[in-house]
Amino acid sequence: MNLQNTLLPPHAEMVRAMLERDTAYEGVFFTAVKTTGIFCRPGCTARSPKPENVEFFAHADECLAAGYRACLRCKPMDAAAIAPHWVQQLLNSVDADPEQRWTDAQLIAEGIEPLKLRRWFKQHLGMTFHAWLRTRRLGMALGGIKQGHSIDSAAYDSGYESLSGFRDAFQKSFHITPGRAANSEPLLFTRLITPLGPMIAMAESRGLVLLEFLDQPSLSREVQALQNRFGYVVAPGHNGHLQQIEEQLSEYFAGNRTEFSVALHMPGSEFSRQVWAELAHIPYGQTTTYGAIASTLGKPGASRAVGLANGHNRLSIVVPCHRVIGADGSLTGYAGGQPRKAFLLRLEKAAVQITEQLAF
Structure with missing residues (x-):
């Protein structure tokens, strides 16, 4: 164990x-x-x-x-992040009646053990079921405020009987007051299933901002930085960019996509953006080193700074930091974990080999 x-x-x-x-x-x-x-x-x-x-x-x-x-029978890699039937049924019930308050007693009545549900949500969504419900309701309220609804209407429509309680919950969840949220850029997030485990994708109107594995230790710090440094209001939701990355990520893992066309928005320092741009230019199925990137940028002594910027990349796979290896050929640090890095490199290498074989 x-x-x-x-x-x-x-x-x-x-x-x-x-x-x-x-x-x-x-x-x-x-x-x-x-x-x-x-x-x-x-x-x-x-x-x-x-x-x-x-x-x-x-x-x-x-x-x-x-x-x-x-296992060839149950194919665990195919189902590594698929929600079990009992979770899917609960999610369907929430969608059907978003205003329902789910107590532990109600969960038990539905045959769901609250502790087991808590573990599943913490592992796959990074928060408890009840925290997810609150964030979801507040996200709906945020949508109403952005559409011009009054704060009072948004509060009562999302199930809050107290306006002060709504304001406190809203600010605690989004780190911004409801009034200021009306002029902020919402950052919508959704959970994606992949053969390597669940990922979280975040996008705003200009493009995809974050794509990370949910069990990544630094994920909460990254989200907090997006809120505090760039003024984002983070809420559950969906948009065209999120739909596009879900489709393209599925094609990538199937070996049928070598480049991503989803729009990206990558706030950060000028140097970080330069490094990320170089990462995006690393060909599919190939690797490079921190030193090579530093030399390309005209800063041959900046390998360590390149490594730090590489580590701050918020768009796993799409901006392929997994294609950067050590000067000695070793699989250096990867936020998603070295086993995943090795898997991604093997996937791309195998896809390239198949393409080359078909060409002859």
């Missing part, structure tokens, strides 16, 4: 779920069998292994990093 990941359920609970093939734990953890070298989803229909022969991991890429192969 990976003891470093505190998001994993208790060991006994995972053993029970594995033996009973409990599909409610899809995406919450993965089982890896030491005797076969294969890892599976909790609900895999293959013969259940002995508990003493199993390791548990929170993410599919951790299984790969530990040397396990994906």
